[in-house]
Amino acid sequence: xxxxxxxxxxxxxxxxxxxxxxxxxxxxxxxxxxxxxxxxxxxxxxxxxxxxxxxxxxxxxxxxxxxxxxxxxxxxxxxxxxxxxxxxxxxxxxxxxxxxxxxxxxxxxx
Amino acid sequence: xxxxxxxxxxxxxxxxxxxxxxxxxxxxxxxxxxxxxxxxxxxxxxxxxxxxxxxxxxxxxxxxxxxxxxxxxxxxxxxxxxxxxxxxxxxxxxxxxxxxxxxxxxxxxxxxxxx
Numbered sequence: 001x002x003x004x005x006x007x008x009x010x011x012x013x014x015x016x017x018x019x020x021x022x023x024x025x026x027x028x029x030x031x032x033x034x035x036x037x038x039x040x041x042x043x044x045x046x047x048x049x050x051x052x053x054x055x056x057x058x059x060x061x062x063x064x065x066x067x068x069x070x071x072x073x074x075x076x077x078x079x080x081x082x083x084x085x086x087x088x089x090x091x092x093x094x095x096x097x098x099x100x101x102x103x104x105x106x107x108x109x110x
Numbered sequence: 111x112x113x114x115x116x117x118x119x120x121x122x123x124x125x126x127x128x129x130x131x132x133x134x135x136x137x138x139x140x141x142x143x144x145x146x147x148x149x150x151x152x153x154x155x156x157x158x159x160x161x162x163x164x165x166x167x168x169x170x171x172x173x174x175x176x177x178x179x180x181x182x183x184x185x186x187x188x189x190x191x192x193x194x195x196x197x198x199x200x201x202x203x204x205x206x207x208x209x210x211x212x213x214x215x216x217x218x219x220x221x222x223x224x225x
Contacts, residue, residue, distance in 0.1 A: 095166070096158050097169070098145075098203075100154070
């Protein structure tokens with residue numbers, strides 16, 4: 001039972017354009033969400049998070065939007081850069097554990 | 111300030127052998143989490159430990175797997191009598207306190223291959 005879903009396994013975006021990564025969840029008890037970035041052979045690195053009391057959080061080129069009624073969140077990266085090419089994981093913090101989605105592989109091409 | 115350390119980075123075991131994975135949390139962190147990533151999947155929670163205590167092991171398989179975080183030394187994830195299905199990347203994360211569990215910093219992972 002996948003409680004956090006990332007339905008797009010991959011995304012390809014041109015450098016300078018916007019990248020939009022999507023995530024859906026099923027458990028309305030989730031109240032804190034995080035995005036992680038992962039390069040091959042490395043551990044996930046925290047990018048940005050959002051609490052359920054907010055609908056938007058911004059940090060530089062990264063913005064996360066939360067739609068609680070739709071149980072949907074998205075990560076916007078603008079402008080996209082080649083160094084952003086990685087796998088992005090959405091996660092929900094529930095009690096004491098992170099519940100991860102299956103990831104979206106983002107490729108930013110010149 | 112060193113990050114979360116995991117060793118070995120790569121481990122090859124034959125079916126039936128034991129695998130021991132080590133995790134040293136960040137300095138000052140007393141909370142450790144283990145996650146497993148199977149090929150083409152996301153990370154799945156296994157266990158949450160504080161020094162000398164298992165807080166939540168709801169994600170641990172019932173048999174062959176155990177974890178500890180002693181008062182001194184690294185946290186150990188132990189897999190007895192490994193099978194091919196145990197082949198995965200095992201990640202450790204640490205956080206400074208229970209009050210800010212969302213601040214989980216991940217190590218580089220141990221890639222276990224069972225032949």
